[in-house]
Amino acid sequence: MSKEITARSEDYAQWYNDLVLKGGLADYSPVRGCMVIKPYGFALWEGMRDVLDRMFKDTGHQNAYFPLFIPKSFLSREADHVEGFAKECAVVTHYRLKNDPDGGGVVVDPEAKLEEELIIRPTSETIIWNTYKDWIRSYRDLPLLINQWANVVRWEMRTRLFLRTAEFLWQEGHTAHATAEEAVEEARRMLEVYADFAENYMALPVIKGVKSPAERFAGAVDTYCIEALMQDGKALQAGTSHFLGQNFAKAFDVQFSNKENQLEYVWATSWGVSTRLVGALVMAHSDDDGLVLPPRIAPLQVVIVPIYKNEEQKALINEKAAAIVQELKRAGITVKYDDSDNARPGWKFAEYEMKGVPVRIAIGARDIENNVAEVARRDTREKMSLSLDGLAARIKDLLEEIQQHIYNKAKAYRDAHITPADTFEEFEKLLDEKGGFIAAHWDGTAETEAQIKERTKATIRCIPLNNPQEAGACILTGKPSTQRVLFARAY
């Protein structure tokens, strides 16, 4: 089984695709750039969604649902927004098919042309702010804290499973506030929620920062982000939270009467994470034998595989396994007992390693005699013989230990891959030979940023929050700079 996976050292991109396809996470679809999320991949996303949804609700947000379609004219209302999103969207122009008069199946009915074309939402600021206009009258209606779980479409030219697909699933928070301060506070609160989720559930260390103007969301005043590092040294933006100022309120004329009964434009935020996180999870932790999933979001935490030579042994093991399954379930652990006869234990071992199940328990007749089980960790591949007495408590601890270990490993790698560069030569060499984040001085201009990107394919991933200030010279232009920013090649 594991032989079918391309090694990371051989072809990292192919390794990733192998994991996604053979790990049962997703499949290609006949629709260009769209994927099918398979049950195991969807279970992973569902688990992530449920944790995030709880976090959003705990911070006062409610879910709602807005239309899939956006009237074309809405996109034009906010000048930067239309530049960012009009170029890559799916356009609905007709609402009916008819039988082909020439007998070639069905054709678009030219009579059923829409007066105004509809865009499949690439993001929902416009349709939502058009709605908020009706919902917000007074300061009493604020803050309005709404989130939506939805599918969105961006007609990307180059797509990759989970990382960049034409259609993807995401959540988008859209909040409205009476003051700029409150809106900024909200945008940063949600950044903290994302960082908490990434680090404590996905075991993914992230750097919290703010984007350079060139990398901002189209229509935002400030874009906050969390940036993670993959095993090939490329960065991945794992979530963004935008302070939108009054841009959308002005574009859609959303005003409220303040306590002094004066009309003011509303302040806005939006923030989102997507199924891209599944890709990040795969790339951050997995190895050449398959997925490595952090226990807190693994769809299946423990698998039990019986090892028997005859039906008598099997019956004995089945009985013991049933008791262990009950014990683990009572401890809140998700567990599967795989006693299928279709495959040998070795094949099962490889299959569950491929799927990244954090803990495997193997039980044979001899083990039962000795009141032990063989327990194998997916992350370190360590095996140990554990007593069946108090097994659930040990497994529970072990799952936490695995969670921590996966995080620590990713963090050690990430920390070792934040490197300062003081000259452009050093910068290029680091990018090509080491990868990771490069902390370098930048003169703060979009021109320099664009030149560096053109010459090296590296972009400014973020200016870290609480970034230390130090005098320096821009690596490209030598002009003065007050702080280093983080560059990287990125997904």
Place this chain on the structure above:
Amino acid sequence: MSKEITARSEDYAQWYNDLVLKGGLADYSPVRGCMVIKPYGFALWEGMRDVLDRMFKDTGHQNAYFPLFIPKSFLSREADHVEGFAKECAVVTHYRLKNDPDGGGVVVDPEAKLEEELIIRPTSETIIWNTYKDWIRSYRDLPLLINQWANVVRWEMRTRLFLRTAEFLWQEGHTAHATAEEAVEEARRMLEVYADFAENYMALPVIKGVKSPAERFAGAVDTYCIEALMQDGKALQAGTSHFLGQNFAKAFDVQFSNKENQLEYVWATSWGVSTRLVGALVMAHSDDDGLVLPPRIAPLQVVIVPIYKNEEQKALINEKAAAIVQELKRAGITVKYDDSDNARPGWKFAEYEMKGVPVRIAIGARDIENNVAEVARRDTREKMSLSLDGLAARIKDLLEEIQQHIYNKAKAYRDAHITPADTFEEFEKLLDEKGGFIAAHWDGTAETEAQIKERTKATIRCIPLNNPQEAGACILTGKPSTQRVLFARAY
């Protein structure tokens, strides 16, 4: 507040719209036929979704996600299917906008025309069976039991909030089986799941039956359904489960090797319920003062309103209320304490009645002295004074009693509105004067069914499962019939 709702007796359709809009369930959108589901309405749908999702998983199903887009040619593969769905769909023809050279915002870029148009899924049989072709090889891959929660689009000409919208949210199960018997069993199992959910959570009595051929899903061999009755005597199809035979397997060439290593076409089912259920819930139980929600799916089960004359009293009540809230939460009851100063108690009472919160608890300073609270049921409007000792247990029982009462009331109404008719005159008179289901003999032909529909607007809702057989004469043609079927005017 309640005065703003149109009375049922005055204008039932307007009453329904008033409830949906003023109860905070949904709003119109600027996109024709699409609605915005507001937070309270979405919480209701989320609650329903979570219960159903659990039921699907308990019956062995897994969630997955398939593309929003369906290549146009896929629709034509199954002959009946294309007839049913091609006529009312949103068609994506282009993938880019560009700045209008004449300065009028953005226009569709004619250069970005798709080679093959994409249809926004009206239902996903075609894209899913095209995928199953790759997933199914052998009998070991069966049964394949998959469900998807998704948005779908059907370009309806006449739309109504929740009941019939161009875009709606739903779940669609798509299963593949080795034998016809297993597939029929699955279709009927899911019908039972739907009936269980409707009756035991939504408090909505339903009739389980099978559709006449004319009312079948486009592409199905048999369509099972649950039919509910609204308070205006019109029926509403609340869920369907289809036995698809080998139609889609043949259209997409999905074969498996059976145990004898011979190739056979796979047998299929599909089944779905949608946000339409929210409309059914509203129309089945609510009254002229607002929504009446069954406790098991009410987003908020209990609201506590303090009644105070001064800050001292308020402080006293706040303290007591905090303890009650804790006690109720520990008992698994969702509860909100509304101590906002924005509105008087009377206004709050009307507001929560409008929103259908099953139980309201009012507490004044005198109540605390007497160690009691005033508890009001939303369904019967009864008020009672209950001791604060053991209040949570009493409320828990009360919520169950309310759930049962709402169901019993709907069932009594429904049962009183299944009326036999033996002549066409009687049939027409019943439809016009009483409404509800009419049990009548039918000669079994599509022609007669169509004529009855044209003359009366009534359709055959279903042939109930385990329908008693009796000899009779068709109410329209007088031809012999072996059983009565249920007719009704329907949503």
